[in-house]
Amino acid sequence: GAVVSQHPSRVICKSGTSVKIECRSLDFQATTMFWYRQFPKQSLMLMATSNEGSKATYEQGVEKDKFLINHASLTLSTLTVTSAHPEDSSFYICSGFLNEQFFGPGTRLTVL
Amino acid sequence: GEDVEQSLFLSVREGDSSVINCTYTDSSSTYLYWYKQEPGAGLQLLTYIFSNMDMKQDQRLTVLLNKKDKHLSLRIADTQTGDSAIYFCAEQTGRRALTFGSGTRLQVQP
Numbered sequence: 001g002a003v004v005s006q007h008p009s010r011v012i013c014k015s016g017t018s019v020k021i022e023c024r025s026l027d028f029q030a031t032t033m034f035w036y037r038q039f040p041k042q043s044l045m046l047m048a049t050s051n052e053g054s055k056a057t058y059e060q061g062v063e064k065d066k067f068l069i070n071h072a073s074l075t076l077s078t079l080t081v082t083s084a085h086p087e088d089s090s091f092y093i094c095s096g097f098l099n100e101q102f103f104g105p106g107t108r109l110t111v112l
Numbered sequence: 113g114e115d116v117e118q119s120l121f122l123s124v125r126e127g128d129s130s131v132i133n134c135t136y137t138d139s140s141s142t143y144l145y146w147y148k149q150e151p152g153a154g155l156q157l158l159t160y161i162f163s164n165m166d167m168k169q170d171q172r173l174t175v176l177l178n179k180k181d182k183h184l185s186l187r188i189a190d191t192q193t194g195d196s197a198i199y200f201c202a203e204q205t206g207r208r209a210l211t212f213g214s215g216t217r218l219q220v221q222p
Contacts, residue, residue, distance in 0.1 A: 095210075103154060108152070
């Protein structure tokens with residue numbers, strides 16, 4: 001199957017700093033990528049839909065100015081958590097769409 | 113909107129069969145998925161079924177879909193301790209994102 005990578009796999013940062021998470025489709029071109037968030041012991045919740053070359057579509061309750069998404073190429077989407085706070089600590093998972101969704105391994109963000 | 117529900121916990125003995133159930137509300141779902149997530153790890157796709165099918169078998173896994181009742185189940189035969197994990201069902205309509213259930217924690221006792 002198609003492969004999606006994420007970098008970094010884990011990141012710890014101080015409150016108030018910004019963190020960038022990369023999502024890459026390694027062997028296919030993904031015109032659409034999705035970003036999900038999973039809090040401990042909870043399910044995955046869609047944050048936003050990222051379309052190559054256009055603005056991301058955010059789900060209700062997700063602040064677009066806080067979670068900046070850039071999908072500049074067909075193989076790379078980035079999620080930047082700006083001015084991170086402890087409540088942003090979560091597991092962030094991206095997926096690329098090619099007939100079906102292929103998920104990255106996830107990035108665990110811890111904000112101190 | 114779409115809603116997907118699962119029971120939270122299931123405990124079985126090693127060697128028994130496990131059945132994890134899921135209900136969904138979107139009658140226009142095109143694909144239904146089962147994912148496995150081990151502690152601290154990402155998602156592993158186990159299997160999926162097209163909405164026009166009612167059963168799919170893949171080695172120890174059997175998926176049953178009752179479209180009329182919007183009920184999906186995953187049966188794991190000869191459950192092993194390595195099957196202990198959280199299992200998520202998810203539905204997809206068209207090219208939209210997946211809607212996930214709350215996850216079922218499967219505990220396999222030796």
